Amino acid sequence: MNNILLSINITLMYSAPLILAALGGIISERSGVVNIGLEGMMTIGALVGAVIAYYTQNPWLGFICAGLAGCALAFLHAIASIKFKADQTISGLAMNFIGPGLSLFICKALFGGTNTSPTVTNKIPKILSWMQNPNKNIWTSNLNVDSTILIALLLTFAMWYFLYKTKLGLRVISVGENPKAAATLGINVHKVRYFCVLASGFLAGIGGASCSLAIISVFSPTVISGKGFIALAAVIFGKWTPQGALGACLLFGFAQSLVVLLGGNESIIPSQFLSMLPYILTIIVLVLFVGKSVGPKASGEPF
Amino acid sequence: MNNILLSINITLMYSAPLILAALGGIISERSGVVNIGLEGMMTIGALVGAVIAYYTQNPWLGFICAGLAGCALAFLHAIASIKFKADQTISGLAMNFIGPGLSLFICKALFGGTNTSPTVTNKIPKILSWMQNPNKNIWTSNLNVDSTILIALLLTFAMWYFLYKTKLGLRVISVGENPKAAATLGINVHKVRYFCVLASGFLAGIGGASCSLAIISVFSPTVISGKGFIALAAVIFGKWTPQGALGACLLFGFAQSLVVLLGGNESIIPSQFLSMLPYILTIIVLVLFVGKSVGPKASGEPF
Amino acid sequence: MSDIAVEMKGIHKYFGKFCALQNVDLTVESGTIHSILGENGAGKSTLMSILYGLYKPEKGEIFINGKKAKIENPSDAIKLGIGMVHQHFMLVENLTVTENIILGAEITNKFGIIDMKRATKAIKELSEKYGLYVDPYAKIEDISVGMQQRVEILKTLYRGADILILDEPTAVLTPQEILELIDIMKRLINDGKTIIIITHKLKEIKQSAKYCTVIRRGKLIDRVVVDDLSEEELASKMVGRKVNLHIDKTKADPKDVIFSIENLVVKDFRGLEKLKGLNLEIKRGEIYGVAGVDGNGQKELIEAITCLSKASKGKIKINNKEIQNTTPKNVLESGISTIHEDRHKRGLILDFSVELNSILESFNKPQFSKKSILNFEAINNFAKSLIEKFDIRPDNCEKTPIRALSGGNQQKLIIAREVFNDPDLLIAVQPTRGLDIGAIEFVHKTLVEERDKGKAILLVSLELDEIMDVSDTIGVIYDGTIVKTLQNDENVTEEKLGFWMAGGEN
């Protein structure tokens, strides 16, 4: 029982940043701009979040600023891929080099040459932080997840509502499916795409900050290490829908929790093997259930 | 003068694995199968190359086996994306997780749990290795590059000739551009794509081996660390042509050599900044000169 | 001349549960042109795809030149001397003409290296023999649609085809190119080839074919000798009821000028002038038809009006309001609705449901969204009303993706949507391209109805018949200007229009 709770706790912990970044991936790709640069935007978000929270002692301010930092990087991507119509894959890749490079540079400039930030004392609170001592009780202690997971769940719902129930959402989808048609119908394709790419950067940024302000409480260059790519996989895996990506992220987080719970000295399965489990699981589910891809038609096409 | 030679030496050293992997990317994408999994295929190639060369003392055998190992991983990708029509991006991403995971697993299984292989004593010879002592003279010492660079250059030419002058090359291009059209002319689209993806794995595999058997002479989990992604960028940057990708790889290698030659104690430019130079240079050239992407039309579309 | 080149017997084909072909027979005598006629979605392309090995029938036999044939893939068909020119061209756009033709049957030396010289020579010989002029070195993306079609035909001849299948070859051609194509077909017949042609244009069937097989909803209706029937008789066989090939309409009652273009200049991306000071005026209650050969500025004219491209000079006015160089949205709001030429590219989002497609232009209206939240009930009701009023089939299709509708029904939805906007000016560009006769009748009828309600209508078409049938006023466009404007009455003949369209003076 305790193990089940712990496993839920770990699953949620792992999924929160993935969900946030995946939502970013969804909104960008839904508008027709491939965003491979999630990883880089998450990294800069992780740095800026930690830095601001460290200086101001306000984790929420750090969280928001992380989103803005992600936006800033996304703006570069938007300029390159929307205005200059550069190849979106390569521009996204460039973000993945620039994001971590810049983060490291800023980190060193601020903290006397070290590549990790000082520890943030005021991290993002857990959901049960109003309770006296939630850690005392093994139940509450395991249910006491980061508030970022709550935010991620709320934003998933919001994104679903936005895409399928609002005017702007309809425009986003139509721009991603057939930008020419959208343009003839009076929609400003470039404006919609800029908006979506920036939103994507914001979401990836707070996804990054939820690593450096909730899961751990420092920035270090390896804090993201691949989460952006996993989020990207979740986007595709979830067929470009918020609910699908949520499922994919949770599945992935769950596989990770299995790795952690099964691993250790007495485990019969070698840990390298265990650590491949999430990916193997992912590809199996992919091949078995997902079948043909159904991405936005105009994804990747400049307009 | 000496610096120029050195810069050529470093440029070539950096580019060799990139060129090989980029050629792999080209043949796969030209046939319409996106291969983001280059990184993973390079890693398994680097491992198998080092292992076989270590046990047999024959670096060339290791080199070939590395190619075959890349093939094996590519076969998974081919099955997923051609037979099961899975999303190619996600299947490629999965390769990038499976490749390194599997490599580490094999390495640990073979070498008593360590994650680096023993040093390979017989590495791939340098081009001037027939000379008495090429290192004596600073000229010959700097011109004495790895034979892998020679192989990379030859294969670039071969790929160009293959794509543009041969029957099979014409079929590859047509399958990547318009698989339906090719099919109506009696071309077996699936067969062509299998062939190309396997060839892609082979090239990425030997690209990986050229890291672990020429640049250094051990396998370690970090030996590839991003080269596959840079090769991918070079494919796009070089507009999916062998000669273009060659240019992109050389440009990248050259930028790296600048970083080495400009850095040092007396350098005025901070080293963090210098190390971002190759990526910044690449994206600037991209935005200025390349403009709209011109990838194969059916790239990424299952058939 | 009586031996049989192709015989298909009792063909059944199912797509899932849907029966696309039911017990269809086809007999084609060698050395003849045989036409296949049928509505959109009748199963013509499917039947031909079976003959070419692209689909496998559930039941049925095929005989080629009297011998039972097993055709499992295109290679088998090619070996049996069958060649097919597909409805949507099967060309690799960034390869050259030669490369496209030899693809899959390359001329090589013994090392697999392509011998371009020999290949080019072979193609030149072929193209001279049949008068199919092409530039072997040109890239497909750089040549005209007509030339692309010749490449497609050459592709089949190069493989030694004796039986040629042409699936709607004329849908994308200009009148001139159609005449040339008919010429070429006759030359091929004289050379002993057999041709099966699918077309919706009865005139072409009358001009070229000897026999005609009529299919309706997957069933064989009749096999007739073309010369025995009139166009009207053919049409009613196909649709299953009597159709009017020529629209009944009353004389126009034009009122004040509502839309005008003054001295419009538009440049293309290279900076060349494509419109060179074009003028036109359209009145309420009139259909203004723009006649012209493709490429004389029609595309640029429409894009300039709808603000999809920039006008470098001149004015475009509706209701005395200038709209040039604003936004597509402004154009819409100023009272102009457009039925675009390529419905897949411009008008529809194929994976959206019918109901979403029906409100793409109007989801801003308070009726469909409040505080930027969409009102799905209203949207659904609206789509239902359009489906009913415009007889969009199948019924109750408002939730299905529009991709699944036939071309005719897609077009109906677009027209319904644009008409619903209640515009002052309705622009219709090639509104009947690729549609069957029943659908064409409907489109034309709707245009006239809208005119009678007092709308101005701008009709752009490459089909002279359509222009002469429907319009009240005709403007001939040539080289970027309207060179001639005239009332559409008995004095207007095809010859006269053709003369002006080709740049003749007066």
Added chain:
Amino acid sequence: GNNSTAQSNSNTTSQVSEQAQTNNQTENKKVDFSNFSTAMVSDIGGINDKSFNQNSYDGFKRLNQDTGAKISYKESQQLSDYKVHFDALRDENVNLIWGIGYLLSSDVVNAAAMNPDQLYGIIDTDLDGKVPNNVIAVDFEDQEAAFLAGYIAANVTKTDKVGFIGGIPGRVISRFEYGYKAGVDYAARELNKKIGIETKYINSFVDDSMGKASALAMYNQGADIIYHASGNAGQGVIEAAKELNKLAIGVDMDQSYLAPKNVLTSTVKRTGDAVYDASYKTASGEHLGGQVLRYGLAKHGVSLADPNENTFNLMPKELYEKATKDIEEMIVSGKIKVPKDEKAYEKFVSEL
């Protein structure tokens, strides 16, 4: 404050550690800690990384053999695993939980704050001196071993030019850089000549091509010995030495296996000894929480690699012995104060 406490303990601990190592033969296993249990959370490399984690776990195993203490470990695959492992260990009734590597420091500190009754240890950082009461911080005087490396390099160089290649610049790598430089300068003064030092940072701990390229450039510019502190990227440095038949000095562990004829020596960090020592003392009832235990040459926390069959072909035996005896003694006794950052280094040079 912490510093002096750690210092005062120093003599006794080094004896314990050395004793423990020889215990196996002498069979005088008097101690019995079978009620004591300790666990470690490894860094991403895993417990067979041929480096810190493996070294630490070896220390664990020795502890188990010598005392019967219960040992266990958790391997991490990514940063976010640390926290999870600490959470899981909390429920397992372990007396002392170790985090191996400075990357785990914030997780150790957080876990310590959440569980005030649980004792933790962290390897390879002094936590900036802010050590919670239930955490033992173990830090290493890397500069001391680097000094010996510099001393040897200066004595072996034939070109009077040596090099240093660092990974990502930072406080820890600075120790290696300035310790090494000080050693070179010290020897140069002894030899009464000028020896140039080239420095390059490659901004990566993994890019072995960059390591190799930088080394090629340095060797080209006349350096004949390069010391690297650049993680896996250093494999490239050693490869360059091998190809050009020059010399390199390894770091963290004995790297001579990479190129036996070209690795002059290595500076090693004996995390296992430190883990052994601190655990042993805790089990014996000492309270080390809140302290920084500094292991330098003195407590055998860092040292030069033991000589192998090639060592004395590459340098005279006397040199190695002089470095590991005389010089080491001077450092241990405080006669030589090895600098660990730029400021201290400048002071060191000016006082030479």
